[in-house]
């Protein structure tokens with residue numbers, strides 16, 4: 761099973777990706793997680809990505825495509841994966857198409873979580889508060905200013921990715937405002953079609 765989860769920041773992609781990962785026994789490839797790990801480890805990718813991530817902008821297509829191409833080569837990704845946070849630009853979607861074609865792979869589903877924009881900031885603030893309460897470090901970009909920029913990047917650069925897959929007729933849309941369980945069920949139904 762090879763899937764893409766699309767949706768704005770705070771839509772619940774990570775939550776649903778974790779559930780899909782358990783259900784199908786395939787890894788979640790989150791570019792956000794991989795980039796945060798690179799920043800923490802202080803690698804050259806991390807050093808290049810840090811500032812732009814903290815302010816809510818997008819890391820260059822070249823860097824992100826490179827880390828995904830490498831990650832897809834790992835043995836656990838051979839039988840499938842869930843892409844979370846990638847592709848985030850049309851150029852990334854085109855690069856992914858090329859990568860998959862080269863490997864003779866095809867996507868099984870592209871699912872977009874549709875969420876009311878007004879609910880997103882509240883979700884991010886809740887996540888930050890819960891993380892803090894758990895004694896963990898809050899993401900550097902989980903604050904109102906960076907969030908505004910993340911939403912702007914989403915509108916300008918990522919929303920066209922939905923249109924890209926929509927025009928190919930491969931996009932499935934799911935109501936991301938429902939409960940976590942109901943969203944999972946709706947995703948399962950969309951994938952079964």
Ligand code: ADP
Pocket residue numbers: 768769770791792793795812813814816817818819820821824844845846847848849852901910
């Ligand atoms: P969110 O939970 O807001 O969707 P992520 O954890 O997926 O955020 O990503 C956090 C940050 O990492 C993004 O704001 C961006 O700076 C960077 N990033 C992640 N994936 C990509 C990508 N595919 N292209 C460019 N930048 C990315």
